[in-house]
Amino acid sequence: MNEVADAMHGFAEWYGRRPIGAWSAPGRVNLIGEHTDYNDGFVFPFAIDQRTAVALGDRDDRVIRVASSFAAEPVQVHLDELTPDALEGWAAYPLGVAWALGEHGADLEHVRGVDLYITSSVPIGAGLSSSAAIESAVALALDEHWGLNLDRPTLAKVGQLAENRVVGAPTGIMDQSASLLGEADAGVFLDCRSLDADVIPLGFAAHGLSLLVVDTRVEHAHASGGYAARRASCEAGARALGVESLRDLRLDDLPRAQALLDDETFRRVRHVVTEDQRVLDTVRTLRERGPGAIGPFLDASHVSMRDDFEISVPELDLAVETAQANGAVGARMTGGGFGGSAIALIADELVPDLTRAIRSAFAERGYRDPSLFTVHPSQGARRDA
Structure with missing residues (x-):
């Protein structure tokens, strides 16, 4: 599956224009270290070759609208009304990221809205973190488009905050870290207390x-x-x-x-x-x-x-x-x-x-x-x- 091409094509079909860019992020397999992340412990996941892609287009107002290949209708919200209580369903993942960027210092009062279209080959419900793939792709896209210049460990915190506060899942930071920090043929050895990460060759x-x-x-x-x-x-x-x-x-x-x-x-x-x-x-x-x-x-x-x-x-x-x-x-x-x-x-x-x-x-x-x-x-x- 070419997730990026599908995302760009889906964007054009939904919104009637070409996107200005596309970003992607992988799901992850946790090789070892389960339920240790929220206990400030150690984990060792790696990013996988199934990915989620998001195509993005600019708007001239302050509305964020998101559509996807796995939902029948798009969801939209005004940036001034972007709160955890206003978000529900599948759209809580990407829209929750936009809210969480504001909680991590982004000045959302002075950015324009965007249209997003998301597609994915990460199996949903399989324990491969399809949610973190969405969060990480959207976080990277919005960070670049809005010129926020947040580093990747911070973007991982953004995704975790969206999952904890907006979606309501009390997960740790492992999944987003693997999705954002992973490298080919390597695992991410992460200290979940310090957030120090070491990329370790796997050699499979x-x-x-x-x-x-x-x-x-x-x-x-x-x-x-x-x-x-x-x-x-x-x-x-x-x-x-x-x-x-x-x-x-x-x-x-x-x-x-x-x-x-x-x-x-x-x-x-x-x-x-x-x-x-x-x-x-x-x-x-x-x-x-x-x-x-x-x-x-x-x-x-x-x-x-x-x-x-x-x-x-x-x-x-x-x-x-x-x-x-x-x-x-x-x-x-x-x-x-x-x-x-x-x-x-x-x-x-x-x-x-x-x-x-x-x-x-x-x-x-x-x-x-x-x-x-x-x-x-x-x-x-x-x-x-």
Whole structure:
């Protein structure tokens, strides 16, 4: 799919004129580091080759209008009426970004409105952060068009604020950071407290490895209760243990945590603390021994999410178990949980056999046929036209 060409064509069809530019941003796969971002911890995602594109045209008034390939009607709002309460539905993502730019210092009283048209190849509801792809593409487009000159870490904060305040999903900053900072054949090792980011070569292709995504087609929604409940448990655990965030705990703090906390809260805390360590171990092992050696950390991450954080579902567990039984280096669910996708790192030549095995396993259980595809670490947000 040529998302940029589709966005420019869609813009011309909707608005009857050519856009003045087009920008795109990728979805992401989180290689490891789940639910650690809002705990000030470590994450290691990479940008993927499925992208969201936005075409932009100027207006001579102060209205922002947005249309897309996945919505029947455009939505518009006057800049003077741009508040979180005024935005809802799918348009809350792009319009929320415009509002959040104002919260990060942009003088929205002296800019003109724009027309936007959005198209995307990032699967919705698959745990690949289609929302952050929209936010990042729109943030980059508006930043350039309005001459705001915000750096990319700030644009990531803009996207996160839009998701938290406008959409109502209590997510961390990982997804937007991956979408904005990603590079080809590399992951983004991000410290979510300092926002220091280190781009680490992955070397999948050079080592004959593919990253297979198994979209279970069990849809999830981060604004729903499960994600918020996990975040609340983490915050309660940090308060009870007298730390600013769970980032401040180490593995040797876990016995004290177990003594002080109820069982459920302790298991939530244990997942975050051990997952932070797994991110550090993965990055170190990748640097020292290459991608073929990181499998045990991926496998352990899934067990922790399944048993301690309790965010997996039977379809995700089946995908992971089938991958592990069919030669995967490692496998885990990825994303916020309660549905979405699993990932498997596997030798290139084994991808067809694993694909067939997973489809067969799902059919035997009576599950919906999954969508399976490989992704490649790719460049982050950019101007394309």
